[in-house]
Amino acid sequence: MFDYETLKLIWWCLIGFLFIGFAITDGMDMGVGGLLPFVAKKDDESRVVINTVGAHWDGNQVWFITAGASLFAAWPLVYATAFSGFYFAMMLTLFSLFLRPLAFDYRSKIESLKWRTNWDKALFVGSMVPPLVFGVAFGNLLQGVSFGFDELMRVTYTGSFFALFTPFTLLAGVVSVAMMLMHGSTWLVMRTDADVAKRSANIGRVVAVILALCFALAGVMVWQSIDGYLVVSTIDTMGQAQPTMKEVTTGAGAWLTNYNASPLLWLVPAIGLLAPLLVAFLLGLKNKSTSVKVTAFVGSSVSIMSIILTAGIAMFPFVMPSSSQPNHSLLMWDTVSSEGTLGLMFIVVAVFIPVIIGYTLWCYKKMWRTVTIAEIEQNKHSAY
Amino acid sequence: MINETLVELSRWQFAVTALFHFLFVPLTLGLTWILFIMESVYVMTGREIYRDMTKFWGKLFGINFAIGVATGLTMEFEFGTNWSYYSHYVGDVFGAPLAIEGLMAFFLESTFVGMFFLGWDRLSKRQHLMGTLLMALGTNFSALWILIANGWMQNPIGSEFNYLTMRMELVSFSEIIFNPVAQVKFIHTVAAGYVAGAMFVLSISSYYLLKGRDVAFAKRSFSVAAGFGLAAIFSVILLGDESGYEVGEVQRVKLAAIEAEYHTEPAPAAFTLVGLPDDEAMETHYAVKIPYALGIIATRSLDEEVIGLRDLQSEHEPRIRNGMIAYEYLVKLRNGEETPENLAKFDETKHDLGYGLLLKRYTDNVVDATEAQIQMAVKDSTPPVAPVFWAFRLMVASGFIMLLLFCLAFYFNARRVIEEKRWLLKAIFLALPLPWIAIETGWFVAEFGRQPWAISEVLPTFMSTSNLAVSDVLFSLVAFIVVYSILFVIEMYLMIKFARLGPSALHTGRYHFEQAPASTSGLRSQNS
Incomplete structure (x- = not known):
């Protein structure tokens, strides 16, 4: 079908696709969860906010699970190295993610205000901690992570949990959280009315501008103060997964190599910078027609995609550079599964993703409406 | 060198998180089909009581489902966090079924579960029923793929070691899918889930019948559960028995451990009913045996031997x-x-x-x-015998008690005299924990009995862990125990509350607590 080299490239695209899919779908309801305390002032309003994503958050979360499982199948070394290396960060993510399913399903089952506000807090934590951690983790990938392999390919991580936090990685965390909040706000503008929609637009505007600024600042840091990585030996792109056989150097500005080699790529970060500003502008309009609201949501999705791609392209072909043993860095060429597994999994993804997108869109279409307080009042025993 | 404490703690954490997750999964597996059956009757007959049944049992299903989703997240990432050498060593093979599970099963299940709860007014009757069906299929596909993955751990065919990459690599995916161990495991495990779902509905319906509340509702629920459960318990016992233990070395060892068979006996071997296994002496003391039974059950023949642990x-x-x-x-x-x-x-x-x-x-x-x-x-190279031996007996005993209860329930229900058999209703109500006892001990037999291997004959468990500090894993293990306990208390609180409330929780105005407002107004205003 395809040769090994092509399959490796396809899988770099597919992993990117799955993570972007996660950020756009689950990121939306995480943003909604993060906005909840700020856009809803009373219980009915909280229920309006929650019910815009009530039927979809679980399906959206599967993008996260599938992205993780696909790492396992396609880049097992990344799955093994990243999750054990970022051990406490992963635990923090998991424990906060536990709160979401319960908050969605249990919150409105009991009519006590205390019960409900506690679950709202849980939903906020469950929705904001994971994107923060993912952002910080991504920042760490750009900086390099201290790990290396022994002769039997057992990985050892030599950093500490607190070493994960540097000004740059925290900035990456802010970018990530801002993306989700902006995305959630454009969703709420489309799906709610009255005060909730107004507050969402106001917050969304501010967050989108913050996002653009932080993204630009992160760009400057990558250019000026963050050492990038570069493979200096020849890479056997058809070769087997042996990530300890190459030579890697580090240097300031090395992450811009790909952009300088193909200047057309600069379009991606440019869109990543301009799209949030467009979203801010659209959310600021006084009278928003349906097409304005939809454009804002699409603009927000494009922002997320471009920002994630910007980092991905900068690092290509690196996936997880090692700061302590740069020669052990994981590349999308040498961290992969065997040709047979990549081929098999490509077919599986190619068959199932269109089907998944099809029925997911059908469900969104069926559930599409402006969620109002009146509707919540009417269905107060069955709605979330 | 291997850090034994790290290995022990990692195993404990996996066991705790997997066993806890597995409290909720089987109920989901079984209830989705029961909901589909109930809703099908509603769509075919148009009788509202069946819609109410779907919605009410669906409410309980939802309480269980949410915590199942939450705890499932751990399982998806724990291989990477705590078993990173395992992940590297077998990810090429083991990762594939997990990713397929996500794509084929989780998406389907999770997308349509939202339609199930919130789509009643927005979908046509048939569309909603179709959604329920897809949700049920999703949960069952999930079981299929995870058990294909697990089956490969027990009997790792279709793969080969590559010294260049220092890992196992995929050779034949079809062999892995059609792994006989995986097939038997799948049927046994989903059927056990169906039993759990049926027992759940049967027990809680018995409670309403004993209380004389919402009798029409309870009797119909009881009927569905009795029929479905009877079919399921027969499948568990007949299709999931030891016949799966013939293939694969680790399965042969497990079988010998289950039976505490240290010495190979002339065929057909006797079945040890009870006894005291002694790993030091490699003897089973005070064994009470049933002649021929083991040979017939395990090998389905009179002349094949079941190899004992000493010989293994x-x-x-x-x-x-x-x-x-x-x-x-x-x-x-x-x-x-x-x-x-x-x-x-x-x-x-x-x-x-x-x-x-x-x-x-x-x-x-x-x-x-x-x-x-x-x-x-x-x-x-063989596991400690006593834990496997006793866990297996606990599982089988639970299974046979449930078989008896389902038979009686089905018989008296068919004769329409179930309400008079209060002793049976009480017994069924008290038997509610049995499927969980059977399921958890069953998991234990399968996975503890696999020791010392993570992947049978390929990778020892003690080599599979991540290179973490003991304090890291101790901390996370304690955190899991504490947080899971809190989640469990919350879940049980809601489950018991709504199970007691019964169909009145739907606020249709047709059920028990809504008929006598004077005495139950408190309950009504507090619950949605």
Whole structure:
């Protein structure tokens, strides 16, 4: 079908696709969860906010699970190295993610205000901690992570949990959280009315501008103060997964190599910078027609995609550079599964993703409406 | 060297998180079909009581489902966080079914579960029913793929070790899908889930019947559960028995451990009903035996032997010695000495590489193992017998009690006299924990009985962990226990509250607590 080299490239695209899919779908309801305390002032309003994503958050979360499982199948070394290396960060993510399913399903089952506000807090934590951690983790990938392999390919991580936090990685965390909040706000503008929609637009505007600024600042840091990585030996792109056989150097500005080699790529970060500003502008309009609201949501999705791609392209072909043993860095060429597994999994993804997108869109279409307080009042025993 | 404490803690954490997750999964597996049956009757007959049944049992299903989703997240990532060498060593094979599970099962289940709860007014009757069906299929596909993955751990066919990448790699995916161990496991496990779902509905319906509340509702629910459960319990017992233990070395060892059979007996072997297994002496004391039974159950024949643990261990000894040779050549090959001779030697012995790795517990170099160390590795090559032996008996006993209860429930229900049999209703209500006892002990037999292997004959459990500090894993293990306990209390609080409330929770105005507002107004205003 395809040769090994092509399959490796396809899988770099597919992993990117799955993570972007996660950020756009689950990121939306995480943003909604993060906005909840700020856009809803009373219980009915909280229920309006929650019910815009009530039927979809679980399906959206599967993008996260599938992205993780696909790492396992396609880049097992990344799955093994990243999750054990970022051990406490992963635990923090998991424990906060536990709160979401319960908050969605249990919150409105009991009519006590205390019960409900506690679950709202849980939903906020469950929705904001994971994107923060993912952002910080991504920042760490750009900086390099201290790990290396022994002769039997057992990985050892030599950093500490607190070493994960540097000004740059925290900035990456802010970018990530801002993306989700902006995305959630454009969703709420489309799906709610009255005060909730107004507050969402106001917050969304501010967050989108913050996002653009932080993204630009992160760009400057990558250019000026963050050492990038570069493979200096020849890479056997058809070769087997042996990530300890190459030579890697580090240097300031090395992450811009790909952009300088193909200047057309600069379009991606440019869109990543301009799209949030467009979203801010659209959310600021006084009278928003349906097409304005939809454009804002699409603009927000494009922002997320471009920002994630910007980092991905900068690092290509690196996936997880090692700061302590740069020669052990994981590349999308040498961290992969065997040709047979990549081929098999490509077919599986190619068959199932269109089907998944099809029925997911059908469900969104069926559930599409402006969620109002009146509707919540009417269905107060069955709605979330 | 191997840090034994790290290994122990990692195993404990996996066991705690998996067993906890597995409290909720089986109920989901069974309830989705029960909901589909109830809703189908509603769509075909148009009778509202069946819609109410779907919605009410669906409410309880939702309370269970949410915590199942939450705890499932752990399982998806725990291989990477705590078993990173495992993830590297077998990810090429084991990762694929997990990713397919996500794509084929989780998306389907999770997308349509939202339609199930919130789509009643927005979908046509048939569309909603179709959604329920897709949700049920999703949960069951999930079981299929995870058990294909697990089946491969028990009987790792369709794959080969690659010394260049230092891992197992996929050779034939169809062999992995049609792994006989996986097939038997799938049927046994989903059927056990159906039993859990049926027992749940049966027990809670019995409670309403005993209380004389919402009798029409309870009787219909009881009927659905009795029929579905009877079919399911027969499947569990007949299709999931020891016939799956014929294939694969680890399964043979497990079978011998389950039966505490230290000595190979002449065929057909006797079944040890109870006894006191003694691993030191390698004897079972005070054994009470049923002649011929084991041979017939396990081999489905009168002339095949069930090999005992002593003989299995002595089969393992030469394989450990052979594994030392494999390891020696592996190291040479990885050091770049890829001569045809070394390659040939390694290919000759590599099927025993895993046995060689058993020595890693005692000596890092493997090749310099002493005779005493080899003997210790031989001892390690089979699991401790007593825990497996007793867990299995607990599982089987629970299964047979449930078989009896389902038979009686079905019989008296068919004769329409179930309400008069209060003793039976009480027994069924008290039997509610049985499916969970059976399921958790069943998991234990399958996974503890697999020891010392993470992947049968390929990778020992003690080598599979991440290189974490003991304090890291201790901290996360304690955190899991604390947080899961809190989640469990919350879940049980809601479950018991709504189970007691019954269909009145739907606020249709047709059920018990809504008929007598004076005494129950408090309940009504507090619950949605």
